[in-house]
Amino acid sequence: MIHRLGKICTVLALVLLLVPAGVMAAAPISTIVSGNTVFLGEQGLDISAAMGGDSQIGWWASAASIGASAPSYTISVAGPGAFFINPTEFSGKLGPWYHLDASGKANGTAFTVADPNLDIRVYDATVGVDATSNGWITTGDEVEFRITTNLYQMGQRSGVAGAPITIKVQSPDGATFSSLINSAGTTTSIVNIPVGNSPYSTGAIWDTGRHDTYTPGTYSIWAECNANSMKDNYGETGKTYTASWGLLDQEKNPLIGTNTRTASTTTAATSAPTTVKTTVPATVLTTVTTPAATTVLTTVATAPPTEAPTAVPTAKQTKSPGFEPVLAGAALLIALAWSVRKE
Numbered sequence: 001m002i003h004r005l006g007k008i009c010t011v012l013a014l015v016l017l018l019v020p021a022g023v024m025a026a027a028p029i030s031t032i033v034s035g036n037t038v039f040l041g042e043q044g045l046d047i048s049a050a051m052g053g054d055s056q057i058g059w060w061a062s063a064a065s066i067g068a069s070a071p072s073y074t075i076s077v078a079g080p081g082a083f084f085i086n087p088t089e090f091s092g093k094l095g096p097w098y099h100l101d102a103s104g105k106a107n108g109t110a111f112t113v114a115d116p117n118l119d120i121r122v123y124d125a126t127v128g129v130d131a132t133s134n135g136w137i138t139t140g141d142e143v144e145f146r147i148t149t150n151l152y153q154m155g156q157r158s159g160v161a162g163a164p165i166t167i168k169v170q171s172p173d174g175a176t177f178s179s180l181i182n183s184a185g186t187t188t189s190i191v192n193i194p195v196g197n198s199p200y201s202t203g204a205i206w207d208t209g210r211h212d213t214y215t216p217g218t219y220s221i222w223a224e225c226n227a228n229s230m231k232d233n234y235g236e237t238g239k240t241y242t243a244s245w246g247l248l249d250q251e252k253n254p255l256i257g258t259n260t261r262t263a264s265t266t267t268a269a270t271s272a273p274t275t276v277k278t279t280v281p282a283t284v285l286t287t288v289t290t291p292a293a294t295t296v297l298t299t300v301a302t303a304p305p306t307e308a309p310t311a312v313p314t315a316k317q318t319k320s321p322g323f324e325p326v327l328a329g330a331a332l333l334i335a336l337a338w339s340v341r342k343e
Helices: 002-024 149-155 227-233 258-271 323-342
Strands: 038-040 056-059 071-075 097-100 106-114 118-124 136-138 144-150 163-170 177-181 188-191 193-195 217-224 245-250 276-278 283-289 295-301
Touching: 038 149, 118 136, 118 217, 118 245, 144 163, 144 217, 149 163, 149 193
Parallel strands: 038 106, 136 245
Antiparallel strands: 056 071, 056 097, 097 106, 118 144, 163 193, 163 217, 177 188, 217 245, 276 283, 283 295
């Protein structure tokens, strides 16, 4: 019995040891060692390993002054286990920071501070074009996402594959997807994607032809990163989250027809002169182009011509001079012939 109790206690002890280890497994993204890059807005960073036992960090505006003069700015580090890269304090002081010895001299690199940037593009993977520009994709085509960011440098931290970036895809009815399905039926999570390089591509992960899941309409798409609460502390577009793109999922290209009509209207409005057809003498047919580029036919009375109009031939046939005597002679001969025949 005692032996069994001993085994149980041993198992429980192992479980208790494994639980903290499991919790700590998610912590490395906040653990900073010498030379790592940290970003404005990150909080709760454990910079103990980057401090070399010192309690101050310093920044020099000019690299040439490091070691030759006092730091341009210094910060006391009272709690290295939960350090905050405050945007207000560190903005404008980007680049290497050094931990300082007791005399205030650089004693080694602590970390490098960077201003985050983040961008996302939406690609039609079926035809290989950037759908972000025109905001439209043919229903049935597959979508891939391409992310450009400097946050991938989080992947330099021990045990971290990359920056956890979430792609937000909001349906026309307001629902937000946490994963997407492609034409092969593969489901891919779009929450906290470990982005370890830039540009980064998800590949074709969204089949818009699955109407039972993805109804046609306009989807809102953006990306964000809230690693170590950086978005909460530094919520600026293009920094910790991107602008929202509208993607219209439908069969017909919305630009077809609209552009044609616009181009036709513009040409007619700018290049077609007013045409006047004149007839004799005072009524003309005038084509008037209205500001809305609608062509209207109106009848406009014009002033009488200043010069006498050219004579217009009448419909009556004219005869050659001397033709009347010929006709009279012919009539006389016919009468004589009729008289002789009668006798």
